[in-house]
Amino acid sequence: MEKKKISAGKVALWILLICVAVIQIFPLVWLLDFSLASSTEMFTSGLLIIPEKIQWGNYVKAFVDGNFLHYLSNSVLINGLAVIMVILVSIMAAFACRRMQWKLSGLVKTLLLMGMMIPIHATLLPNYKIYSMLGLTDTIWALLIPYIAFSLPQGLFLMTSFMESVPVELEEAAVMDGCGIYRIVFQIITPLLKSSIATVSIMTFLNNWNEFMMASTYLSSPKWKTLPFSVLEFTGQYSSNYAVQFAVMALTAAPAVIVYIALNKYITKGVAMGAVKG
DSSP: OOOOOOOHHHHHHHHHHHHHHHHHHHHHHHHHHHHTSOGGGGGSSSSSOOOSSOOTHHHHHHHHHTTHHHHHHHHHHHHHHHHHHHHHHHHHHHHHHHTSOOTTHHHHHHHHHGGGGSOGGGGHHHHHHHHHHHTOTTSTHHHHHHHHHHHHHHHHHHHHHHHTTSOHHHHHHHHHTTOOHHHIIIIIIGGGGHHHHHHHHHHHHHHHHTOOHHHHHHOOSTTSOOTHHHHHHHHHHTSSOHHHHHHHHHHHHHHHHHHHHHHHHHHHHHHHHHHHHO
16 A cells, blocks of 8 residues: 655644644643742743642632632523523524515624624723613623624524525425424424534633623622633732632633533534535
8 A cells, every 4th residue: 555645735734733723722731830830939930830839729719719609600690691592583583584585684684794893892881871871780681782782693694504504395394284483493493403503602602701891891799790800809819929810810711611622513513614605
């Protein structure tokens, strides 16, 4: 059997990709390394250090003193509700714009997708004014509304792309059997959109998980504050103990990193299929 020859271009591409991967992963490795060291060891020379003794106590302080469980539960609740609402609305909007025949379907879809061009933080002051008038500041709705609104265009784009692959004949057969529109959408079409639902869920979760600017603007009491506030509290409480600050940063980033690593194949597959079909 002849051995396959590896071209110089492919070798160069692999080297380039490895260098990019190392550059991308290094900040996380650096964060973990310094979070397990003592504060006195952090001022040594070199990018990384080898701790004389692993300081697991840094994570204990970060977990207990940072109200980690409270902020984590708020983040999970708010992001979970945002994911559910984005999936629900994007499926119905995609069906209405792609399958239902009405004059303004194209215009409505275009207007919804234009939301992808608006930065989420560009609406800080207008939203704050509106929330103040409606009494929504310092409530869960102050975060849910913008999280859902700014995640919906991306969800609609992906759902519409995937819905095009669903045969129209299935819907026609369902209508002949006497199915109503809601049964068609949720019992026939939705099960066929599992990959797109997974993609939209993961991307919505990751996009909103570490959002801090809106949470700090709209929330004043700790009742609904999310996980990034744990880092902010430690900035003042442990201003000289950098190791504990790195530990709370690592705990804050851990859920999103775990979700991305575990479900990365769905993100890649969903985005690639959505790009091809869109």
